[in-house]
Amino acid sequence: MNHCVPDFEMDDDYSILSSSTLNRPRKSPVPEDEIMELLWQNGQLVMQSQNQRSFKKSPPSKHQDGDQSASKEIRPSHHHHQQQQTVTDNLFMQEDEMASWLHYPFNDANFDNDFCADILYPSAPCVTSIATTTASPPVRPIEQPVEPRHLPVPASASAVASSSRPPIPPVRRTELESSRIPNFAHFSRHKVRTEPSGPSNSKSVVRELTVVDSCDTPAVVPESRGFRAMPSISNTEGASGGNNNNACGTIAIGAAAVAASTHSAGVSIGAGASSRENLATCELTVTSSPGCSSASAEPAAPKVAAEDRKRKDREAAGDAECRSEDAEFESPNTKKQSRGSTSTKRSRAAEVHNLSERRRRDRINEKMRALQELIPRCNKSDKASMLDEAIEYLKSLQLQVQMMSMGCGMVPMMFPGVQQFMPPMGMGMGMGMGMGMGMGMGVDMGMSRPMMPFPNVLAGPSLPTAAAAAHLGPRFPMPAFHMPPPAPDPSRIQPNQPDAMLGSLGLQTPNQPWMSGFADPYQQYLGLHQMQLPLPQNQATGQPSSSKPSTSKDAENLENHPPGT
Amino acid sequence: MSSRRSSQSGVSRISDDQIIELVSKLRQLLPEIRNRRSDKVSASKVLQETCNYIRNLHKEVDDLSERLSQLLSTIDADSAEAAIIRSLIM
Numbered sequence: 001m002n003h004c005v006p007d008f009e010m011d012d013d014y015s016i017l018s019s020s021t022l023n024r025p026r027k028s029p030v031p032e033d034e035i036m037e038l039l040w041q042n043g044q045l046v047m048q049s050q051n052q053r054s055f056k057k058s059p060p061s062k063h064q065d066g067d068q069s070a071s072k073e074i075r076p077s078h079h080h081h082q083q084q085q086t087v088t089d090n091l092f093m094q095e096d097e098m099a100s101w102l103h104y105p106f107n108d109a110n111f112d113n114d115f116c117a118d119i120l121y122p123s124a125p126c127v128t129s130i131a132t133t134t135a136s137p138p139v140r141p142i143e144q145p146v147e148p149r150h151l152p153v154p155a156s157a158s159a160v161a162s163s164s165r166p167p168i169p170p171v172r173r174t175e176l177e178s179s180r181i182p183n184f185a186h187f188s189r190h191k192v193r194t195e196p197s198g199p200s201n202s203k204s205v206v207r208e209l210t211v212v213d214s215c216d217t218p219a220v221v222p223e224s225r226g227f228r229a230m231p232s233i234s235n236t237e238g239a240s241g242g243n244n245n246n247a248c249g250t251i252a253i254g255a256a257a258v259a260a261s262t263h264s265a266g267v268s269i270g271a272g273a274s275s276r277e278n279l280a281t282c283e284l285t286v287t288s289s290p291g292c293s294s295a296s297a298e299p300a301a302p303k304v305a306a307e308d309r310k311r312k313d314r315e316a317a318g319d320a321e322c323r324s325e326d327a328e329f330e331s332p333n334t335k336k337q338s339r340g341s342t343s344t345k346r347s348r349a350a351e352v353h354n355l356s357e358r359r360r361r362d363r364i365n366e367k368m369r370a371l372q373e374l375i376p377r378c379n380k381s382d383k384a385s386m387l388d389e390a391i392e393y394l395k396s397l398q399l400q401v402q403m404m405s406m407g408c409g410m411v412p413m414m415f416p417g418v419q420q421f422m423p424p425m426g427m428g429m430g431m432g433m434g435m436g437m438g439m440g441m442g443v444d445m446g447m448s449r450p451m452m453p454f455p456n457v458l459a460g461p462s463l464p465t466a467a468a469a470a471h472l473g474p475r476f477p478m479p480a481f482h483m484p485p486p487a488p489d490p491s492r493i494q495p496n497q498p499d500a501m502l503g504s505l506g507l508q509t510p511n512q513p514w515m516s517g518f519a520d521p522y523q524q525y526l527g528l529h530q531m532q533l534p535l536p537q538n539q540a541t542g543q544p545s546s547s548k549p550s551t552s553k554d555a556e557n558l559e560n561h562p563p564g565t
Numbered sequence: 566m567s568s569r570r571s572s573q574s575g576v577s578r579i580s581d582d583q584i585i586e587l588v589s590k591l592r593q594l595l596p597e598i599r600n601r602r603s604d605k606v607s608a609s610k611v612l613q614e615t616c617n618y619i620r621n622l623h624k625e626v627d628d629l630s631e632r633l634s635q636l637l638s639t640i641d642a643d644s645a646e647a648a649i650i651r652s653l654i655m
Binding site: 370375383393398403404410 | 590
């Protein structure tokens with residue numbers, strides 16, 4: 001997953017990433033066998049052979065491995081295989097370099113145009129296929145994108161190139177971007193040209209997304225949409241791969257996403273979720289992008305640049321709120337500076353506040369939509385009920401996972417004695433889970449009760465040590481036949497499938513409040529276990545008896561049980 | 566500003582509290598956020614964490630199902646355990 005960022009190949013003498021240097025077409029022919037790659041190291045281009053010279057983070061002025069002739073950005077596509085390896089390493093470095101870029105003062109905006117013109121359009125290795133491949137995995141879990149990345153390295157390059165081509169929008173954006181974050185723009189362009197490796201794929205995807213979105217407006221919104229995919233990508237990447245992925249995600253984001261502020265929020269959030277480190281890197285790009293995006297909302301590109309810097313300084317803030325706050329700060333400040341009138345300032349501040357508020361709301365709505373998609377059979381339209389359902393679903397999911405893991409642990413521990421109880425137990429569990437899963441809120445009542453005792457019981461399995469594992473066996477069937485020796489009890493439990501588990505759980509013994517302690521059930525189990533053999537017969541015979549309505553509450557069972565014992 | 570807000574979102578105001586409460590409930594369920602200071606977590610973050618958590622749980626369920634089916638193959642199909650496992654896998 002490190003392939004997010006393609007290697008930069010620059011001429012050897014590029015000491016600093018500067019537009020001029022980027023502009024320069026790679027002239028020196030690079031021997032096919034050996035491709036020198038210019039990597040961004042700490043914002044500095046470093047020459048590196050594809051065979052992976054050591055990467056050194058050198059200060060901007062240093063050239064590493066200098067001597068080789070400048071590698072050609074386009075050439076790499078041919079040698080992507082080698083490159084990929086190096087790319088991976090490069091990416092790592094580039095990750096850090098990204099940070100340095102952020103701080104890098106951007107240079108003329110024109111650079112971007114030229115840059116793009118030269119590189120984007122002419123370069124066109126044929127990578128169209130990648131566009132599709134990259135487009136597909138965007139939301140996919142990590143593993144998938146990795147494959148496509150590696151395979152069509154050349155394809156990706158072409159795809160990237162092609163993606164960059166279509167557009168004037170991209171050029172336009174880059175102009176904007178360049179004004180704000182020139183480094184990124186260059187970077188993205190550069191990547192397009194050079195690296196078809198995996199990371200570039202994601203980036204190309206991202207860029208495509210952004211490009212598409214940007215068509216609408218240079219504002220943040222469209223980009224944010226494009227970015228939505230990105231965050232998922234980066235999130236998934238981060239989750240799966242680790243730093244590399246993050247680097248890719250972040251770099252891609254930074255490169256493509258200049259204007260997406262909202263995404264940065266999503267990205268940072270996602271990144272944070274996946275791993276802290278990702279978050280750190282994401283934040284770098286995110287903070288800069290939000291600044292840009294918010295700035296874009298406002299006029300004055302130069303101000304944006306300045307704000308960018310400020311934002312970069314504030315990189316630490318990873319939260320969406322922080323970002324929105326920053327944006328708020330930035331915009332009002334700029335506005336104030338420009339206007340100079342207090343009244344306008346206030347109104348502007350309010351406006352900005354509204355904007356940020358709206359953004360925040362949009363983010364929340366988006367997340368709610370995503371949540372809604374995850375929840376099966378969720379047809380609620382209002383937030384509150386949807387959240388309610390989400391809560392229930394989450395609980396049931398947790399329960400299910402617990403039961404399944406318990407089952408996994410239990411199976412090896414199955415005791416012959418409990419066999420007879422199993423089916424009913426299984427049924428009960430299945431029913432319980434089915435109910436929990438998605439039968440709807442109507443049945444929730446039955447389930448909600450179970451929730452209470454269950455955690456207690458289920459917590460047991462989670463405790464487990466080797467010794468506990470032994471308890472698991474009896475315990476699992478336990479709920480079913482936990483009932484104390486009285487024959488009717490077990491039978492009573494069985495019919496109440498949804499409650500079977502619960503009922504059994506609760507029905508330890510008439511005398512004991514089953515909820516009271518965990519240790520009790522254990523003791524009971526152990527004790528009961530002895531009695532298991534005789535019990536099954538009892539239960540088998542006694543099944544038909546009291547069949548409590550499954551919808552009965554646990555309390556009923558509990559109450560009935562003690563008296564009825 | 567507050568007046569403006571209320572005028573703009575009169576209805577949502579009411580449900581805002583519900584949402585806040587639900588979000589806090591959700592937060593309790595999430596393992597990660599629960600351990601942190603919960604007063605500073607934003608709704609969007611909670612939602613995001615929830616989505617991620619649900620996805621993780623889905624994945625876990627799949628893994629467990631796979632494991633259970635593997636286990637199922639190792640034991641005789643008529644046993645009670647098999648029945649249980651089948652029910653678990655659903």
